[in-house]
Amino acid sequence: MQKGALWFLSGFGLALLIGWYAFPQLLYRSVDQPVQFSHAVHAGEAVGMTCDGCHAVSDDGRFAGIPTLEQCAGCHVDVLGASEAEKYFVEEYVRQEREVPWHVYARQPDNAHFSHADHVKVGEIACERCHGPHGTSETLRPFEENRITGYSRDIWGVNISGVKSNPWEGMKMDDCVACHKENNRRSACLACHK
Numbered sequence: 001m002q003k004g005a006l007w008f009l010s011g012f013g014l015a016l017l018i019g020w021y022a023f024p025q026l027l028y029r030s031v032d033q034p035v036q037f038s039h040a041v042h043a044g045e046a047v048g049m050t051c052d053g054c055h056a057v058s059d060d061g062r063f064a065g066i067p068t069l070e071q072c073a074g075c076h077v078d079v080l081g082a083s084e085a086e087k088y089f090v091e092e093y094v095r096q097e098r099e100v101p102w103h104v105y106a107r108q109p110d111n112a113h114f115s116h117a118d119h120v121k122v123g124e125i126a127c128e129r130c131h132g133p134h135g136t137s138e139t140l141r142p143f144e145e146n147r148i149t150g151y152s153r154d155i156w157g158v159n160i161s162g163v164k165s166n167p168w169e170g171m172k173m174d175d176c177v178a179c180h181k182e183n184n185r186r187s188a189c190l191a192c193h194k
């Protein structure tokens with residue numbers, strides 16, 4: 001093979017590598033969650049709470065979302081166990097009455113409207129369909145924010161090609177619309193956008 005072609009090929013290979021591996025690293029800013037919270041402990045055998053205990057959809061359709069400190073403080077007035085994460089949580093947040101500034105992986109842009117009551121109560125869709133196994137997670141992965149749009153990486157999904165291995169990977173407009181179509185719903189632009 002000619003030297004030029006070899007150079008061209010290796011350059012091309014390098015560009016591909018940059019495109020597939022380095023670009024996402026550059027595009028997203030990674031931040032740790034403020035506290036390491038374990039769903040496995042709280043919604044598992046150790047504590048035994050149900051999802052409703054922290055994320056209820058009330059009869060009037062309001063979704064409690066991320067729990068406030070008040071919902072944790074009852075149990076965590078004092079440090080219960082030996083973990084660093086709990087000690088840190090009690091000292092830095094409970095005792096100082098500071099809300100934990102959790103990053104929401106599924107957060108949508110402000111102009112998109114989403115209601116849990118429509119989907120969980122009326123549509124009877126399981127949390128896992130859209131959030132994967134988060135309810136059984138033991139540790140919290142870093143939150144990845146798109147440096148250009150400020151959006152969570154979970155909207156587009158982890159794979160830069162947009163190809164999904166699981167239905168919950170990615171919740172961009174096309175993903176919302178695809179499921180609405182499967183359910184024979186053709187929502188108007190203004191159903192989802194204010």
Ligand code: HEC
Nearest residue numbers: 042043049050051053054102103104105106127131134135
């Ligand atoms: C003791 C309270 C508590 C219970 C019980 C609980 N959660 Fe959570 N949940 C949290 C807290 C705190 C967060 C924020 C930190 C995080 O992302 O895990 C959260 C976040 C979430 C999120 C992440 C939303 C996002 O995109 O960032 C999902 C999904 C979720 N919970 C599902 C569940 C499911 C499913 C169950 C039942 C199996 C459950 N939770 C039970 C406290 C709770």
Ligand code: HEC
Nearest residue numbers: 036037038041047067071072075080081082083085086089
């Ligand atoms: C019903 C009681 C109860 C409630 C409510 C509760 N916790 Fe816990 N939490 C526990 C117990 C029990 C442990 C395990 C302690 C041990 O043995 O290490 C724990 C452990 C923890 C830990 C240590 C790491 C982990 O998650 O295992 C953190 C951090 C924590 N809780 C945060 C929270 C936050 C934040 C909330 C509110 C959203 C909350 N807890 C609500 C009982 C509770």
Ligand code: HEC
Nearest residue numbers: 051055065066104106107108114119120125126127130171
């Ligand atoms: C049809 C898909 C879908 C289902 C089913 C679903 N969620 Fe969500 N969830 C979302 C989307 C989209 C967001 C982001 C909403 C936003 O930013 O306005 C979200 C956000 C959240 C949040 C972050 C707080 C908030 O209010 O934005 C929590 C916690 C959560 N969901 C828990 C749950 C739990 C628990 C269930 C099951 C009872 C559930 N979700 C079912 C799509 C879904």
Ligand code: HEC
Nearest residue numbers: 108109112155171172173174176177180187188189192193
């Ligand atoms: C089923 C809900 C749904 C419907 C119907 C829908 N959208 Fe969206 N749209 C979304 C969500 C969620 C986002 C944010 C996630 C993303 O960027 O893909 C979005 C993003 C957008 C954006 C990009 C805005 C930004 O901040 O990135 C535009 C523009 C847009 N929609 C226009 C439209 C138009 C025009 C229609 C009607 C033909 C429409 N949408 C119908 C859910 C919907």
Ligand code: HEC
Nearest residue numbers: 113114118122123125129171175176179180183187191192
């Ligand atoms: C897994 C399937 C599924 C996904 C994913 C999904 N939806 Fe839905 N959505 C439904 C179903 C089913 C209903 C109808 C519930 C009912 O009223 O029977 C619905 C209803 C709605 C409604 C009520 C008004 C209307 O158009 O009928 C809005 C608004 C909506 N969805 C927005 C969204 C947005 C925004 C997203 C993406 C962030 C999304 N949905 C993702 C299944 C889904």
